[in-house]
Amino acid sequence: MKRKIITINEDLCDGCGNCVSACSEGALQIVDGKAKLVKEDFCDGFGDCIRECPTGALIIEEKESMPFDMEATKECLLKTKGKEAVWGMEEAQKKHETKEHKPMPCGCPVSMAQTLQIKKSSAETSHQKAEPQLRNWPVQISLLPLKAPYYQGADLLIAADCCAYAYAGFHNDFINGHTLAIGCPKLDNANAYKEKLATILRDNDIKSVTVAYMEVPCCMGLVKLIEEAVREAGKDIPVKKTKISIQGQVKLPDF
Template sequence: MTKRILRDIIEIDDDLCDGCGLCIPSCEEGALVLVDGKVRLAEEARCDGAGACLGHCPRGALRLIQREAERFDERYASGMQPSATQSAPSLESLVAFGKTAIPQRPAAISAGCPGSRSMAWNTTPSSVSVPAKAASALTQWPIQLHLLSPGSSFLRARELLLAADCVAFSLGSFHGDLLEGRSLAIACPKLDDPSGYEEKIAEILAHCDVPALRVVIMEVPCCGGLLRLASTAAKRAGYQGEIEVIVVSRFGEILQRKSLTPTPSPNESTGCACGG
């Protein structure tokens, strides 16, 4: 008999779920599947309780709860694919904007969380299109969210690019395609102490005339925490501007660009020193 323990696991609200399936590709372990027009938990052992799927549901149908469940099976985090009967969408289904070729995914050489799994691959010279001496598009300092002051003048009336730390190293065209003309805040949802992050982002969005918030994350599940943080901050600030999430692969591709609908909370307010 499989041992059950008290742990975090995903719960799906059938009344709120409309079966759009946007959450499914965010779970690398294949824990979420579409059955009869509703998202279901394929099996408890596939859910690691990290909550990478939460920020991808536009209707708020997903939440983490603590209950007795089967232990998470680490084999699913080490590259084991879902069975054919589960029909979990592959990562390739996220590729958009005319992509015709997908780099060959290397085999994992250690188990564990996909975000910390050891991997190595070769990049052919012909696949690197960024000039060796491309100019930097960075126009501010500091950039780390922990050090950033909401009162900084460079934040006012500019789009804010909130990027996971690893993005700029994975995406060769980061400066030209994403950073140019925008202010920047970087953070790691897995390794940083996020204390105060939500409040700081909310201050900036509420009072610094930010026309758009663009959240750039890696494809790994732990990066979903940055999207959840940004979404909560936007709601807290009553933010009405454009919100876009951009997902980048470990192999240097933009896999997905998706606009999110702000869900303001007008009763929430924060202070800011940037002149708003």
Template sequence: MKTIRKIVQIDEELCNGCGECLPNCAEGAISIIDGKARLKADKLCDGLGACLGHCPMGALKVIEREADEFDEDAVHHELEAMKAAEQPKPAPKLGCGCPGSNMMTMNRAPQAAAPATPAAPGFAKAEQASQLGHWPVKLRLVPADAPFLRGAEVVIAADCAPVALPDFNSRLGGKVVMIACPKFDDPQPYMQKLVAMFRGAGLKRVQVVRMEVPCCTGLSSLVHQAAELAGTNVPVEDLIVTREGKLVVGQSAGLMKQMF
């Protein structure tokens, strides 16, 4: 039944898809769809606007309009469905018959002694061997209890950062890296996984390497919130990559050279 009531309105022109509103909507009424925050259904929004103050772009406001009545039962079912969706699923088999999410740990030689790798056709000659020490690297595929996470120094990078930062790979020696897109990935499943990692893996420290563009701030927000929810004292630092490929200061600037 429709009625005139208060409900959240999202200005898609202002929204940059950072996702900071999602964890602050207790009803699970908001989702990132095609890079923009959108209401899943009117009946899931209580109209109280708890998400408003967390939008850095001012894209959210409460208005009055005709909408379906707020439905607590629908909210309960939606939250249960979201919780179920966060549970790990078996990795799909690829066409070649090998699951792409199988975990591997590679024994890498020390960076200084790493031999050069041959150049691939169309690519510049590599100056050293890869410093990647594990597989997979997509955050959505890495289990929260992956063995290579135990006691690790972790780099959580936006998908674009390794492309923009020229020597990204050479900075990885001994670190676990995971990549995700804060604009096009759904951040809600990541939150539970990151909280579990912070609580159970005994991480030494975490660095967030993100792009300078506004939508990328969502990755920093997600990791910092997960650390806070986990109740641990694992340090989390932010490093920012410009579109010109320069590494600039986020938080804890004085440690940048030693840590990444």
């Protein structure tokens, strides 16, 4: 049958195990350092595990899979974890039935439709036209050259695509004084990003890296792949992280 079920991006998974603890049905396990969906028929497709993933490695997809088997799940939990685990799963299912927990579209708030309120005061008082601060082209990570004059001695800003649209003063507050690279860890090849950025960092004299990312879970993958790229480059390059809310506010980074 075709239904919603968890899918795991192993390139983004760091093996933390948070999702395993969050899965009341016992459908997930850590195998060889990566989260695995070990029992399709134990996954109810509601995605309680997704919000616990720090890297955005988990999404919900609609695809052909075995139907969720609640009775088999209960039986397995009773044998392996005891009555308390069965009770915990039953409580989770009750919440789903009463729609206290709704499955998130595509498994991530990034695709959840929302209407945002614009603060009229800021729109009415901002009469001065902001000057663009972009100093390099191209800016998409997939199109960036491996070597370029604008990398030398640069403060590199690596930003999630959505940041410039969410944060009103992105040019002045972020791009100003930086060489820019942008990308989306959810829609593009995260491993290819990591390898390319590692090469750029290794082969050029880059002073610092600033990561601007959105508050949605899948954007955490950008932070993780950049940290890995810096390690692979073998250089002691400081990395600053800035999280932006969908309302356009700067928030404390997750880590």
